Amino acid sequence: MDRTKKLHIAMFPWLAYGHTMPLLEVSKFLAQRGHRISYICTPKNISRLPKLPPHLSSNLSFVEFSLPHVHGLPPGVESTSEVPINKVPYLKRAYDKLRDPLSHFLKNSNVNWIIHDFAPYWLPGIAAPLGINLVFFSIFNASSSAFGGPPSALLGDHRKRLEDYTVIPEWIDYPCNNVAFKLYEIVNYQQFMDDDMFDIHRIGRLIQGCQFVTVRTCFEFEWDVIKLLIKLYQKPVVPVGLLPPLLSLPSNEDNKWEAIKSWLDSKGEKSVLYIAFDSEVNLSEESMHQLAFGIGKSNLTFIWVVRNSPVGEGQMNDIIPPGFEKRVSNRGLVLRDWAPQLRILAHSSVGGFLTHCGWSSIIEALMYSRALILFSGGNSDQGLNARLLHGKKVGLEIERNEVDGSFTSDLVAATIRRVMVEPEGEVLRANAQAMREIFGNEELSNNYLNEFTRFIEEFSPSACHC
Template structure:
């Protein structure tokens, strides 16, 4: 194949909004280079994607596969945001049943590459006989995968007990003090099915041509180099894929106008923003402690409280303390279900972000230099991100019980105040502000994507 010949690339993300959007960003870049993209997901996930720019629509096709019904999965659920964590295993079982329609599609469509997520452990064995190359694109950073280990660890029984994940592993060859807390690994095990996430990762790392990561050498040089050594194959950073603010014509959104009017009355970097992502569902007790801590901080804030998924067993009743909104009405804005997060973080009155530590949210915050109040969502990579960012002094982690994850409102208030206003938090505020040079560097991100595009073109041309 000539390198100038255009490729047909299939994209197959996991069923979570934090996954489908980075996959779409990579799709758009490859389509700009003239390659033909088949973006594969379920109808509801495709329907929620933003409209494509007209100049890309001819090169990107959306391929809808209906998600098979699996006993235990709530009717109509097609993403992690629609199910509580203990129902995620059923979503994985349904996703695994997309193997048959995906095989049929690939057999008929002359695909050169499939860029896939962490879940379809069966994909390399299916793609290889069809002559299709595979890229495992992980939307997580390199640190989290270093902590998970090489394939022999992921597929073996090196770590038998949850406690084994709470120590720094012996294969790390640079100074490191990052590990899971016990409550985080126990919580994450709830969302694994018969094939664990670690087994899925191990099989995919072994079976792919190379691994692509949402990171860059400017932020994680040692981690990327070690991953290459652990995997014995190329680990290709794609850059941070910083999202762009919506165009000005979208600013007429009434919800945003009301938020902006409120923010405009506040001082520069005086407000902290709170959002715990689309998948974190705290207990009523934890939500109350968090609310009391926010109240005790005595600082202005914007808090997005999302609608909880079906069959959550908590419901929305009294999820925040009675009278809370009235007591904080002079300095707090409570938003229900959805808010334009990127626009809020971009506003000059926002100084900090109380986050669940999802990597996408971290990238959005540091793109605008916002200091981080780290409150791990206790799933997947979130605890590891909290430790990483705490260590880099761009945020401060809220103190929690390592066994059960409990915390006090006083620790929440103290952490917020230190990050936002107190003198000892100045280093955090300064470091976070300086991170814009990496996290808001569109040219840097473009260079990484260019390198990735050249790699798959040259690989395809050589076979």
């Protein structure tokens, strides 16, 4: 394809902030290169995105589709952050009902490419007759994708029991430091599944139906794994880079940040532990209490972001132990619901991050060299990420019972202290520091986005080979 020809590219993300934001970053880059971008999502999800720079508004437009109602989904819900995990299958069924409005849009819009997420398994069926090319955008890293396997494994019955997900699959041909699920994680993740269409089946169909796959990673971090994916998928796999976010803050939250910054400014360099879990992480009261007691026993200064649970998930405001905030007020800051995570991680007083192991949060931490205390939230790729980062020695996973996920406050405290301050954690801290050259490298990120853009511009089916 002539690179001087400007393309019309549609973006179609899944309904979660961790999915909409990476696709928006790619949209902005493509728009800067002069391509016309139609970013398709529901009104509420679009309203949560940051405002576009004025110079991009002529090339990047938002297309709003109202989310159809399905029985079982609470009224007004449009994203995973608004529902407990057992309601997410209904959100997927509502998302699938976007097929008709999307088909109508595509028939009347001269779209050349659709860059899509894991969910719309039906998309190849409506794109192919229209001559529209598809890019399956995996917002996960290559290791998580490789664990899933080739389309034949994703669509077949290779894994008949839950225990089959707790072992390294036979197609992994590189040292992977036991990157597999724990049983409690896969049991928890099963709640997330729609019995009508499993996620792995969605992904398998989309890999089969797309022109190429892109993953949110880079060769500098996962060289062997990206090469394996090309063999597994038998089609091009083009890494889009890590997409490190830019440091910015909505103006209406400046006052909250100033108070947090003042508190951090009074602390020593790399002395503060930052703790935050995604709003979709569903921990029991007992687990939250054990975490709190462990954080307290570590005797370290910390900031803990405690989020409200989604609608219908029970009480969350009082899920930390009674009196905890008062007992730790001399060295701990508990924030409710929201905090400017990127700004906190960027502050020189922060030395470590106790994380649920979402890939976006890991990227944000390592772009500022923060060592990781790994506590898998048990959803999606989080357990695989915990094993991956533990194996790469940039963090340490909190030891848990592999069957029920239970753990002790003493283990929490010991893991925190080892990562943050004790001599045997020095290698973890040094490795996390070195990761900044990859995760915080804006030039490297732009190089990957340029290569991704070039691949789309020059794509020719006859030129594709693996």
